[in-house]
Amino acid sequence: MRLLIMGPQGVGKGTQAALLSKHYNIPAISTGDIFRFNIKNKTPLGLEALEYINKGELVPDELTNKIVKDRLAQDDAKNGWILDGYPRNASQVEALDAMLADLGTPLDAVVALTADHDVLMDRMMKRAQLEGRSDDNPEAIAKRLDVYAKETAPLLDTYKSRGLLHEFNGVGEIDDIQATIIKGLGE
């Protein structure tokens, strides 16, 4: 199973990706988590990414695409994966298309989660208090939502036109949402 999980900040992508990862026994790959790991370990990649992330901007495509390409080439990704946080703009969609064509492994589905703006804001404020992410300050949050609306949300139409889009309500009990997604994907 090769899946993308998409939706605005705070909609629950990471939470649902982790559960889908268990269910299908495939790795959940989050570009945000990979960047945070590198920041924590002060790698050159982390240091470069940090300046963009703290402002709520996208890390340059060249850097991000390479990370995903390397990750998808690893052994545990042979039988499938779920990508969380990528692609985020049209040029990343093109890059992913090229990677998948090279690997000879097409995408099976795109899971899109939805929630109202108020719910998202509320969740992000709570997460900011719990996790203390350096980009969970009001300016960076506003910037991320803006980038999402302008660059990422339009990609849902791209995948819809390819017949891959499955939309689900991201509001409700975590386990209920998970069950609905699995049912919707057909297993």
Ligand SMILES: Nc1ncnc2c1ncn2[C@@H]1O[C@H](COP(=O)(O)OP(=O)(O)OP(=O)(O)O)[C@@H](O)[C@H]1O
């Ligand atoms: N595909 C990507 N392209 C460019 N930058 C990315 C990408 N994925 C993550 N990043 C960088 O990492 C930051 C954190 O991403 P991450 O997906 O963890 O958080 P998010 O946008 O708040 O969504 P979520 O609420 O699901 O955690 C982004 O704001 C961006 O700077």
Ligand SMILES: [Mg+2]
């Ligand atoms: Mg996340």
